[in-house]
Amino acid sequence: MSQLTAKGLATKARIVAAAADLVFKQGVAGTSIEEVRKAAGVSGSQMTHYFEDKRALIRAVVTHQADTILAVHQELGKLDSFVALDAWANLNIQQQRLRQCEGGCLLGSVAAEVVECDAQARANAERGFERWEAVLRDGLTAMRERGDLRPEADPDQLALALLAAVQGGALLTQARRDAAPLEAALNVALAHVRSLAA
Amino acid sequence: MSQLTAKGLATKARIVAAAADLVFKQGVAGTSIEEVRKAAGVSGSQMTHYFEDKRALIRAVVTHQADTILAVHQELGKLDSFVALDAWANLNIQQQRLRQCEGGCLLGSVAAEVVECDAQARANAERGFERWEAVLRDGLTAMRERGDLRPEADPDQLALALLAAVQGGALLTQARRDAAPLEAALNVALAHVRSLAA
Missing domain, CATH: 1.10.10 (Arc Repressor Mutant, subunit A)
Structure with a gap:
């Protein structure tokens, strides 16, 4: 192979x-x-x-979904301004609406299903989330270095919180068939980022 | 029956x-x-x-996990002060640490697995999340009425964002086997709530 x-x-x-x-x-x-x-x-x-076997295929699916998300982020460009972060949040919300709020997050939904069944699939999911988080962290770090965010802004914490908002918001949106939870989660996380503006 | x-x-x-x-x-x-x-x-x-059949059993499991979480919240008392919200966040983080960050959220993990397979299980998950959200919303509403939160604080949005922080934080924590994502998500959501203090 x-x-x-x-x-x-x-x-x-x-x-x-x-x-x-x-x-x-x-x-x-x-x-x-x-x-x-x-x-x-x-x-x-x-x-x-x-x-x-199916296990090997599902491991590949986890990485494939991470690749798909990263490709979208590549097209979206750097998330290194408040405008770019707002556009990113809106894209996440729009995607859910286009799918009638079905399916949840491409990566999060399959990750949730396999994380306790297969250590390698869990590791692939962890790696996928890390790559996604890195895109957010890089943008936030650039904003702090440029002086858009105050020095006390913590890009690690903010990136994790934004990614968690997407994940939790997507799951609640999926359960409710309504994008309000994802909107609320992203609004609150981004309001906090904005509160750290220089 | x-x-x-x-x-x-x-x-x-x-x-x-x-x-x-x-x-x-x-x-x-x-x-x-x-x-x-x-x-x-x-x-x-x-x-x-x-x-x-198994489907009927899993539907009951979804509601059972929601009942378990609601019972813990009953013991915890009303979430109607900043002190109570901090204690709530710490309890969520502690629970993950005690479980070596395995398993994710009691309700969220099973919900993620069944939401697209069985409409009744999805409805049970939605109802479970709603009950949980209501506990948060009631506390935040009381804080606004008492004047702890400013009038523009939106208890619906804040409750959804806090619940999404728990869900997304728990999934990332589960994938990473590390409570840092849940801590970051709750810190950011609670910082926003605190920014609305009167």
């Missing part, structure tokens, strides 16, 4: 994307390998070639 | 408590009806008598 051809890599990526889509809609427990195989349009032997 | 004897109610409660315990440690997908039956010390026919 260490020497996948370009075609092999594409097939593997197609399987992971199909699995991520199904898991987001139906959960890990509600998604079978057979459904993923059909959705990806591959044979049983191809499935087994790329992923020895 | 509408006319359970006291003994029947006790047996049913024992099954739900055993299921809640196993689901918290292993997740819904990782817990079988047979494991629950053994842990509760009941027969197969008793299991089927009280819960026709």
Whole structure:
């Protein structure tokens, strides 16, 4: 498996994307390998070639969802101003509304399902959250260095709190089918960041 | 089932408590009806008598976890002062530390696993979160009425943000096996509440 051809890599990526889509809609427990195989349009032997079992596939899904979120953040650009942070919060809220508040966070929902079942999947989720947090922390650090935020602003704490607001807000939004919890969580976390403006 | 004897109610409660315990440690997908039956010390026919299938049992687990959290809040007393809110936050953080940051939130972790699989379980989770939110909202409303919080403080928004901080903080804490995310999330949400002091 260490020497996948370009075609092999594409097939593997197609399987992971199909699995991520199904898991987001139906959960890990509600998604079978057979459904993923059909959705990806591959044979049983191809499935087994790329992923020895469901556990291996789900681990890849966790990392895939983190990659998807990071790609969106890449497009969004640096989160190093109050305007950029507001746009980021609005994007998170808009995404939930577009999905009728179903599914929760791409990464958080699958993470919650696997974190106590599989140590490697937990480690992948931790790594995904860390990468996301780093985007927020880098932006906040730049704001402090530029003097937009006062020196006592703690980018580590603020980044964690913003990410937790997204995660908790998304779960409550998912349970309630209403974006109000995510809006409230982000409003409050961002109000605190703004209170640290220089 | 509408006319359970006291003994029947006790047996049913024992099954739900055993299921809640196993689901918290292993997740819904990782817990079988047979494991629950053994842990509760009941027969197969008793299991089927009280819960026709796993789905029915998990719905009861969701409500049981909400009841457990509400009972703790009952003991804690009203959350209608800054001192009480700080004690509440510290209790949440302490609970995670005592559990080595495993398992996440009693209600949030099971809610995340079932919300897209079963509409009734989702409704039970929503109701559980609402009851929890109401405890926070009632305390914040009392603080505003007493004049501890300024009139522009919005108890609905603040209660949602505090609950989201617990949920998101607990998930990140669970993924990282470290209480720092929960601490950061609660510190930031409470700092905002404090900024609204009269």
